[in-house]
Amino acid sequence: MTRPRFLPLLTTLLVAAVAGALPPSGASAQPGGTNAGPGAIMLIGGALDDDNSAVYGEFVRRAGGAQARIGVLSASSATPHWSANQVGKVLERYGAAEATWIPVTAKRDGSGDDPSHAALAASMTGFFFTGGDQFRYVQSMIHADGADGAVLAAIRQRFLAGAPVAGTSAGMQIFAGPHMITGGLSYYGVRDGSRPGYFDDDEILGHWPAGGFNFFTSGLVDTHFDARGRTGRSIRLAADTGHDRVYGVGEDTAMIVTGAGTSSETARVVGTNGVSVLDLRSSQVSQADGHWAISGVRWSYLTDGDSYDPGQWQVTKGAGSAPATPTSRQAAPPTTDVFGPYALRDAALDLADAGLATSTTGTTAELTPRFVVNLTKGSAFRAYRVETASPASFTDLTVSVHAG
Numbered sequence: 001m002t003r004p005r006f007l008p009l010l011t012t013l014l015v016a017a018v019a020g021a022l023p024p025s026g027a028s029a030q031p032g033g034t035n036a037g038p039g040a041i042m043l044i045g046g047a048l049d050d051d052n053s054a055v056y057g058e059f060v061r062r063a064g065g066a067q068a069r070i071g072v073l074s075a076s077s078a079t080p081h082w083s084a085n086q087v088g089k090v091l092e093r094y095g096a097a098e099a100t101w102i103p104v105t106a107k108r109d110g111s112g113d114d115p116s117h118a119a120l121a122a123s124m125t126g127f128f129f130t131g132g133d134q135f136r137y138v139q140s141m142i143h144a145d146g147a148d149g150a151v152l153a154a155i156r157q158r159f160l161a162g163a164p165v166a167g168t169s170a171g172m173q174i175f176a177g178p179h180m181i182t183g184g185l186s187y188y189g190v191r192d193g194s195r196p197g198y199f200d201d202d203e204i205l206g207h208w209p210a211g212g213f214n215f216f217t218s219g220l221v222d223t224h225f226d227a228r229g230r231t232g233r234s235i236r237l238a239a240d241t242g243h244d245r246v247y248g249v250g251e252d253t254a255m256i257v258t259g260a261g262t263s264s265e266t267a268r269v270v271g272t273n274g275v276s277v278l279d280l281r282s283s284q285v286s287q288a289d290g291h292w293a294i295s296g297v298r299w300s301y302l303t304d305g306d307s308y309d310p311g312q313w314q315v316t317k318g319a320g321s322a323p324a325t326p327t328s329r330q331a332a333p334p335t336t337d338v339f340g341p342y343a344l345r346d347a348a349l350d351l352a353d354a355g356l357a358t359s360t361t362g363t364t365a366e367l368t369p370r371f372v373v374n375l376t377k378g379s380a381f382r383a384y385r386v387e388t389a390s391p392a393s394f395t396d397l398t399v400s401v402h403a404g
Contacts, residue, residue, distance in 0.1 A: 037162070037259055037262055037264075038159055038160050038162070038215075038259070038260055038261065038262075039062070039126070039158075039159050039160075039161075039162045039163045039164040039165060040062050040164040040165075040256055040257065040258050041164070041165055041166075041175060041215055041216050041256070041257040041258075041260050042055065042058075042059055042164065042165070042166035042167070042254045042255075042256050042257075043167065043172045043175065043216065043221060043247070043249050043254060043255045043256075043257065044166060044167060044168035044169070044171070044172050044249065044253070044254045044271075045168075045169070045172065045223045045224055045225060045248075045249030045250045045251050045252070045253050045254070045271075045273070045275075046131055046168055046169035046172070046223045046224045046227075046249075046251050047169075047224065047227070047251035047252055048168045048251075048252055048254075049252050049272075050090050050093075052252055052271060052272070053094065054270045054271060054304075055252075055253075055254045055270055055271055056090060056091065056094045057094050057095075058254075058256065058270065059091075059094075059126065059128070059164060059166045060091060060094045060095050060096045060126075061095075062126065062164040063096065063125045063126025063163070063164050064097075064125040064126070065095060066095055066097060067097055067125070068091075068095070068096040068097055068098075068125050068126055069096070069097055069098050069100070069123065069124050069125050069126075070088075070091050070096050070098070070099045070100070070124060070125070070126045070127065070128055071100055071101075071102045071120065071121050071124035071126070071127045071128070071155070072084040072087050072088050072091070072099055072100065072101050072102065072127075072128050072129075072130065073102055073104060073127060073128070073129045073130065073137075073141075073155075073171070074087070074101065074105075074129075074130040074132070075104045075105050075106055075111075075112075075136050075137050075139075075140040075141065076129070076130060076131060076132030076133050076134055076136045076137050076170040076171060076174070077130055077131070077132040077136075078132060078133075080101075080103070080105045080107070081101060081103070083130045083131075083132070084101035084130065085101065087099070087128055087130055088100070088101065091128065099128070100120065100124070102117055102120055102121050102124075102151060103117060104117060104140050104141060104149075104151050105136075105140060106136040106139045106140040111140060111151075112140045112141040112142075112149035112150065112151050112152065113149050113150040113151070114150070114151070115150065117150070117151050118150035118151050118153070118154045119154070121151050121154040121155050121158070122154040122157065122158065124158060124163065125158075125163055126163050126164045126165070126166070127155055127158070127159070127163065127164075127165045127166070128165075128166045128167070128171070129165070129166070129167035129168070129170075129171030129172070129174060129175075130167075130168065130169075130170075130171050131168050131169030131170045131171055132169070132170045132171075133170055134170035134171075134173040134174045134180065134182065134212060135182055135198045135208070136170075137170070137171075137174040137212065137213075138174070138198075138208065138212065141213075142213075146210050152213065156213070159215065165215060166254075169223050169224065170223070172221065172223050172249065173212065173221065173222075173223055174212035174213055175212060175213055175215040175216045175221070176211055176212045176213075176214075176216060176217075176220065176221050177211040177212075177214045177216065177217030178209060178210065178211040178214075178217070178241070179207040179208070179209055179211065179220060179237065179241040179243065180207060180208045180211045180212045181205075181206070181207055181220070181221075181222055181233070181234070181237060182197070182198045182199070182206035182207055182208050183198070183199060183201075183202060183204070183205075183206050184199075184202060184203070184204055184205030184206055184233050185202045185203065185205075185233065185339075186229050186230055186231065186232030186233040186236075186339040187232065187339055187364050187365075187366045187371070188202070188203040188204070188205065189205030189232060189233035189236045189237065190232045190233070190235075190236050190292065190371055190401060191291070191292070191366075191369070191371070192204075192205070193205065193236060193240055193292065194206070194207055194236060194237045194240045194241070195207075196208070196209050205233050205236060205237060207237055207241065215260060216257060216260050216261075217260075217261060218245065218260075218261075218265060218310040219238075219243060219244075219245030219246055219247050219277075219310070220234060220237060220238050220241075220243045220245070220246045220247070221246070221247045221248075221249065222234040222246065222247070222248045222249070223249055224250075224251055225248030225249055225250050225275075225276055226248075226250050226251075226273065226274075226276075226341070226342045226344070226345040227250065227251045227341050227342060228341065229338075229339035229340050229341060229342075229343060229344065230248060230339075231248065231276065231278070231339070231344050231373075231399075232339050232371075232373070232401065234246045234248055234278065235278060235280070235294060235297055235399070235401065236292070236294075238278070238280050239280060239283065239285050239294055243280070244279070244280045244281045245277065245278065245279060245280065245281075245310070245313075246276070246277070246278040246280070247267075247275060247276070247277060248275065248276035248277075248278065249275050250271070250272075250273030250274050250275065250276075251272075251273055252271050252272045252273055253269065253270070253271030253272060253273040253274060253275065253304075254269070254270045254271050255267050255268070255269055255270075255275045256268045256269075256270060263311060265309075265310050265311065266307060266308070266309055266310075267307065267308045267309075267310065268305075268306070268307045268308075269302045269303060269304055269305065269306045269307075269308075269318075270304055270305075271304060272304070273303075274301050274302055274303040274304075274345075274393060275301070275302045275303075275306075275308075276299060276300070276301050276302075276345075277299070277300045277301075277302065277308060277315070278297055278298070278299055278399075279297065279298040279299075279300070279313065280296075280297055281298075281313075282296045282298065283295065283296040283297045284296050288402040288403055288404070289369070289403050289404070290403075291369055291371075291402070291403035293400070293401060293402035293403065294400060294401050294402075295398075295400035295401075295402075296398065296400070297398065297399040297400070298396055298397070298398060298399075299348070299375075299394075299396075299397045299398070299399050300315050300394065300395040300396060300397070301345065301348065301349075301393050301394050301395075301397075302315060302393055303318075303321075303386065303392050303393045304318065304320075304386075305317075305318020305319060305320055305321065306318045306321065306393065315395050317384055317393075318386075320386050320387070321384040321385070321386055321392075321393065322384065322385055322386075323382065323383070323384060323385075324352065324353070324383040324384055324385040324389070324390070324391040324392075325389070326352065326353050326354060326355030326383065326391075327353055327354070327355055328355050328356060329353075329354055329355065329356055329357075330354055330356050330357050331347075331350055331351050331354040331357035331359075331360040332347070332350045332354075332360075334347075334360060334361045334362050334363065335347055335362040335363070336362070336363050336365060337362075337364070337365040338362030338363055338364055338371075338373045339364060339365075340365065343362060344362060344373065344375075347360055347362050347375060348375055348394065348397055349390070349391050349392070349394070351375055351377065351397075352377075352381075352383035352391035352394050352397075353383070353390055353391050357377075358376060358377050359374060359375060359376040359377065360374075360375050361373065361374050361375070362375075363404075369403040369404075370403065370404065371401055371402065371403055371404070372401070372402055372403070372404040373399065373400070373401050374399070374400045374401075374402075375397055375398070375399060376397070376398040376400075377397060377398075378396065378398055380395070380396040381394065381395070381396050381397055381398075382394060382395050382396065
């Protein structure tokens with residue numbers, strides 16, 4: 001796809017004129033009408049339920065509530081207009097004054113540099129990115145030399161002035177920094193490693209070295225995390241590319257980041273599932289029986305109300321959480337499809353409740369080779385419950401992966 005490598009003068013003038021005429025986004029929520037930094041980022045793991053008022057409601061509020069003018073971006077979708085229309089209806093149901101499709105698509109070359117689209121983006125108080133295939137956002141909104149297209153430049157200007165951005169699934173992944181995941185399944189990623197590029201093959205763990213929009217850069221991010229068993233692929237990609245942290249966001253769940261890229265960056269979890277934070281600082285990569293292996297990955301699983309401080313690598317539990325008391329039993333039998341839907345998360349929560357067990361294992365369904373994932377409770381491990389006695393979250397569970 002051929003794109004211009006500069007912003008047309010008309011685009012620059014339109015964006016500057018419209019943006020200059022607007023109050024900073026979020027002014028209604030902050031008396032005085034000024035913001036000291038970038039807007040909030042809502043990283044939504046996918047499969048967001050239309051009735052998830054906690055996520056949709058907070059986004060609309062941050063975008064200005066009854067005065068919110070939200071630009072919907074849907075270039076990732078195979079049916080962009082339909083996808084934007086569906087999301088727009090939901091945003092307006094939660095109180096936005098208007099939700100408007102910004103018609104950038106990978107199907108129409110140059111739409112990401114259209115001056116009228118850029119001016120429309122510059123008039124918005126918030127932006128919502130739908131799901132699909134994140135690489136379509138790269139194709140339609142980023143120039144071949146890595147520079148922002150006109151529409152993305154306008155969005156970035158508004159974001160840096162305080163406008164919130166939200167993205168679900170591919171719309172979340174495109175917010176990533178260097179080595180944005182472009183596809184791949186956990187088993188094949190662990191077995192074969194990662195490759196730079198975009199591939200129409202789920203057996204290849206692909207990544208885009210330049211990243212997506214680079215809105216959020218304190219770690220790799222991954223979507224549909226537990227539902228699609230993506231722990232393996234994210235650990236392998238992080239190890240391959242030198243990242244020491246991964247954020248895996250579950251379905252119907254958001255991680256709301258404020259102060260992104262600043263010393264005050266913080267994150268809070270909202271929604272029905274959870275967010276996995278994988279810490280690779282003390283991990284060790286090796287070879288076992290001729291296959292890749294890793295040990296010493298620290299895993300914390302956060303749920304609704306929990307907060308995380310990236311600078312301090314510190315979890316703060318929500319007000320509704322309390323320490324969980326394990327039951328006097330052994331762990332459940334090992335799963336034989338450890339990268340299957342929710343298998344690893346459920347094994348971890350079961351281990352948290354098993355007071356007579358300090359570790360558990362799971363194996364892959366694939367056998368050439370079969371990989372073993374080991375989970376171990378060390379001295380720093382803690383489990384937490386919400387309302388019921390069963391553990392719902394935990395911190396500092398140690399993960400290792402090897403062939404066997």
